[in-house]
Amino acid sequence: MKIDIVTLFPEMFTGVFGSSILKKAQEKEAVSIRVVNFREYSASKHGSVDDYPYGGGAGMVLAPQPIFDAVEQLTGTAETKPRVLLMCPQGERLTQRKAEALAEEEHLVLICGHYEGYDERIREHLVTDEISIGDYVLTGGELAAMVVTDSVVRLLPGVLGKEESHVQDSFSTGLLEHPHYTRPADFRGMKVPDVLLSGNHAKIEEWRRKESLRRTYMRRADLLEGREWSKQEQQWLREFEEDK
Known part of the structure; x- marks a missing residue:
């Protein structure tokens, strides 16, 4: 399986993905995990990835261009269409059944948001699934992406010591x-x-x-x-x- 994480804070994943089962899964080549900073895809000379919301209101909204470009770059050559997961408190609640379904995929892309939210066009035209890990709001989607990744990777063949461990x-x-x-x-x-x-x-x-x-x-x-x-x-x- 390939898992790509699209985030503004790639350094947050170092300890989690470099430890325990997730580290061993990568060493066994059961999964390949890549963390990408979507700020690098900004077309702005200042590297901006957000802007004020139309209609006014508090906070900043993530602009579509950097996220669209990052995801399209990651998936453009894929033979099979990947599942693109938006980490969002409005999304479908993560369950064991959902993790089992995602573990059947070949390629997952997880998008981590920040600030007030996403431009709605990201939600409507780029992602295939919106995932929530609970009825509460986090500072960003990074922690949720770690939870989703862990829940999926441990189900992959050969990752746990015994195949029946998760049954x-x-x-x-x-x-x-x-x-x-x-x-x-x-x-x-x-x-x-x-x-x-x-x-x-x-x-x-x-x-x-x-x-x-x-x-x-x-x-x-x-x-x-x-x-x-x-x-x-x-x-x-x-x-x-x-x-x-």
């Missing part, structure tokens, strides 16, 4: 992930559930499914709406209701 992540199955434990089995009197020490893999898997459902029921009941349940799961849900 049971929270939201991948539609439920929150079950609790995890490691050694020691008894820490200050707080003990690991006996079933996890039993060696009975069928019982362990059943316990994990039940606890995943319990955690979702207690913390994110909205995720349970519209699902079909097995008889066993229906029984567990009745237990949870009685225990409330």
Whole structure:
């Protein structure tokens, strides 16, 4: 996969993209990440990338020319049309399903905004997706672009140590992930559930499914709406209701 980040502050990405899983993914050549400063594409002799909004109002608006030119330069020779993602609080909420869909693409371009917002022509004629990481406003789109990149890259084949590592992540199955434990089995009197020490893999898997459902029921009941349940799961849900 190729990922291009279009930003005014490329230095913000150095630590994140040079560490941990994202660094290893690039070393394994599972992904190629390029960070581009779109100020370099400004046609203004002063390198301006923004201007006052038509109609008046507070703040400055990012002009279309530098961003259009930067993205077209990055994608002009592409054999397949890339997905161009606009980091925007008005956009579609990033979910695990969205990350999984984006992980199927060959080329992503992420645009990071600043100031009051984007010229609307960028939104209407350049991008394919608008992405929000939550119902709040950030100073710029850089942090959102890091989140999107991380959520996508970790899903690429060969990136994580085990291919099944992400399969049971929270939201991948539609439920929150079950609790995890490691050694020691008894820490200050707080003990690991006996079933996890039993060696009975069928019982362990059943316990994990039940606890995943319990955690979702207690913390994110909205995720349970519209699902079909097995008889066993229906029984567990009745237990949870009685225990409330």
